[in-house]
Amino acid sequence: MTAKGVLLMTVMLLVMYSCKKEIFKLSTTSDVNITGYLEENPEQYSMLLQILEKSKTQGYLGAYGTYTLFAPTNAAIQTWLTENGKNSVADIADEDLLNFVKYHVIKDTVSTVRFADGKIRTPTLFGEYLYTDVSNGLYRVNKSATISKSNIVCGNGIIQSIDRVLVPPTKSLAQLIESKADRYSIFLEALKTTGFYDTLSYQRGDNVTPQKRFQTVIVQSDSLYATMGINSYQDLADKYSTKNDPQNHADSLWLYIAYHISNGANFVQDIGSAQSIYTLAPGEIVSTKLVNTQVLLNEAEFNGVLEPGAPLIRSYSDMQASNGVLHEARDNFYIKVRKQVPVYFDLADSPEMIAALGSAYHNAGLEIMTNGASIASSVIFEDPTKSQGSSYDYAPTPDARRPRANGDMLNLSFCNSSAARQKYVEFKTPYLVKGRYKVWLCYIQFNYGAHLQASYDPGTDHEQILPNIAYTTTDLGGLGISSTDLAGPNSDNLLLAQGYKRYMALKSETSRNGASGNKDANGNNGVSNVGRLMGVINVETTDRHIIRLTAIGEGRCATKNTWLDMLHFIPVDDNEQNYPRFSAKPGEIFDRP
Structure with a gap:
């Protein structure tokens, strides 16, 4: 071979080797990472992979880290598309798909052994909490999606396969209560006259202080008020409004409603284990007690006298809103003026x-x-x-x-x-x-x-x-x-x-x-x-x-x-x-x- 040929061969070899793809192992174990697992199981997750690709999060979940992905199956995503009048993933805007992924990912490894009847302690990348419970022996998420295959261990976290897409709550607490006006009309009107309806109307993106981002409201139903002889908002105001000025923070009606609201997203399990929750009524707490599976509000012994508690109604509790959680109490509870005793x-x-x-x-x-x-x-x-x-x-x-x-x-x-x-x-x-x-x-x-x-x-x-x-x-x-x-x-x-x-x-x-x-x-x-x-x-x-x-x-x-x-x-x-x-x-x- 001539010198010119040798030079040409050398150049070709250099070009060939410089174009060779290097494969880097990003996980710290031999397990495939989350994205890799989805790619190995396209019959279940090909549509989720399309979402990851279109939202540019595919590489994120394929990199080293500690994540939990709640992974909807193809059937779950197809149902979600149909419910939203869409034919394919391509019909969804990239920004909406990014939020979709954020709401399904937690930057922590959360196996089912950490599930309880309440929120997962780490919020999603979307900034809101997921709620888990058990129904008919199966784990549920947000009372809608059932975990069909649990604790799939990957090199960078865990996959929980779910049979429905998780959708962030669309209603604020104020809107959620108003949507149930046939049940809570008296309490709803009190929220409006005291001004709390406006503070509970937070929408995503609104500028609020961090402690007000999530709140917890414990409502009382019209039927409960009826047992107390209260059949209208005016009856409630007659009983509790001492200054005829419900927006005055010294008015007892304002304090009564404030006593039913607390900062933070507290699910039933959180309330039962807290022993007390601080309310928006200044200096006033609601004591809590978990007895078997029942959460009691304000059951306590004062000066040797046991005061029975007001139970939370589980079937009307843990209702999620975009800015918190709604519960219902079976009995009336209110601020009690107590005298200091030794x-x-x-x-x-x-x-x-x-x-x-x-x-x-x-x-x-x-x-x-x-x-x-x-x-x-x-x-x-x-x-x-x-x-x-x-x-x-x-x-x-x-x-x-x-x-x-x-x-x-x-x-x-x-x-x-x-x-x-x-x-x-x-x-x-x-x-x-x-x-x-x-x-x-x-x-x-x-x-x-x-x-x-x-x-x-x-x-x-x-x-x-x-x-x-x-x-x-x-x-x-x-x-x-x-x-x-x-x-x-x-x-x-x-x-x-x-x-x-x-x-x-x-x-x-x-x-x-x-x-x-x-x-x-x-x-x-x-x-x-x-x-x-x-x-x-x-x-x-x-x-x-x-x-x-x-x-x-x-x-x-x-x-x-x-x-x-x-x-x-x-x-x-x-x-x-x-x-x-x-x-x-x-x-x-x-x-x-």
């Missing part, structure tokens, strides 16, 4: 504690170890894996020196400097009516106890750190008050002046049931049972709140070193801070003699 919280007697202990509760000599787990949902450790012997203790025979209210206590292991001990513990309080309270921590003195500081609703915008310290190694005799004074008639005032009190009844006192007080090896002084004023809290919403006790200083760092008994929440304007007092015998209450 709350005496036995830390070992919370509803969650009783439920956790079950039939074993108050058995003789019972000691329940935490073994690395919280004692109950109302007791939350800083780190459950290092509970270090913390326990619930019950003594059927009162300790002569250190009795405990109702015979039980929490025996916790605190230490600020040891990595093996808890640095804090949190308690979920009973319901506190909004207002200001003095907070008393009642403990049983122990020589190895921790030094504790309290905070209210830690980690929130309204967190309050209380100023006083409880030195649980200190008894009432260590305050510089002589034993003579502690036995005298002015002892309670002397203690209160220093921010302390007795909380256990003395031997000389008699209960409401005629029982005598606690026998104390130290005489009538009861020096080992200490009530310490931690400070004052401002409760802005009637709700259950969090009190955190944090170990400060070095302390002794012993196992089970801090003996906690009660928390008292007493209104600041209540002149009675000393009584009632308590006994080792469960249920015995001692009023001021």
Whole structure:
């Protein structure tokens, strides 16, 4: 071959190799990616592939990442086209197809084990949530599409095959309620007169603050109002409008409707597990409770009286709108004006504690170890894996020196400097009516106890750190008050002046049931049972709140070193801070003699 021929051959080889396509593996596993899976199964997904191609998202779902695609089959897409008067995918605008894809894709891997009766926690790329439930043993999405083949694992995520196209809700909450005017005419008219109809009329693309993007409305039907003697909007206004000005935020009708609306998209499951939802009525919450499959609104015990809750009607709930979720309540619920009352919280007697202990509760000599787990949902450790012997203790025979209210206590292991001990513990309080309270921590003195500081609703915008310290190694005799004074008639005032009190009844006192007080090896002084004023809290919403006790200083760092008994929440304007007092015998209450 001549030199010219060699040169020509070299050029041809270079051109040939420079045009050769390089294949890059984009996934981190050997599984085919989402787009690849669809391409391998054209008999099911060829029309979806057309949508991906026309919307220019085919490469997106073929690249490395973590996605969940709710993939409509060819039959599902053909039905959707027919319902919309279209003959083929080519008849749909590219922008609409892009939104189609966005509404069917979640940037997260969501298998059916994460499904519940409620929204999927991660929104779609469209910016709205999908809702899942189970019907006849099959998973559904948005109450319309059934998952026909689930959890198809690909190299970059999961495919959930569905038998219908998912369509974003077209109506706003206001429009959804108005479309059911034959059922909700009274509530609808109230929405309009109070101005909430306009705020619930959000359309996609409207400029609203993020917290108002989604809202939840709990409506009441005309038939429910009829049982209350309310047969028209005017009847409702006559009952609730105190100023004859429904758009005035101080008018009770405005507050009544505001109390039925909350920010956020809350499905039934979200409401049932939340325990309380904040409403648009300032400072007012709706308490929630999940009992079996029923969600109850405002079922709670106040001042020893159980107030039955209003159930949500599931068949008329979880109705999706473009800006939130609509529910219906079976009974009327409304803001209740409540008076502040003292709350005496036995830390070992919370509803969650009783439920956790079950039939074993108050058995003789019972000691329940935490073994690395919280004692109950109302007791939350800083780190459950290092509970270090913390326990619930019950003594059927009162300790002569250190009795405990109702015979039980929490025996916790605190230490600020040891990595093996808890640095804090949190308690979920009973319901506190909004207002200001003095907070008393009642403990049983122990020589190895921790030094504790309290905070209210830690980690929130309204967190309050209380100023006083409880030195649980200190008894009432260590305050510089002589034993003579502690036995005298002015002892309670002397203690209160220093921010302390007795909380256990003395031997000389008699209960409401005629029982005598606690026998104390130290005489009538009861020096080992200490009530310490931690400070004052401002409760802005009637709700259950969090009190955190944090170990400060070095302390002794012993196992089970801090003996906690009660928390008292007493209104600041209540002149009675000393009584009632308590006994080792469960249920015995001692009023001021």
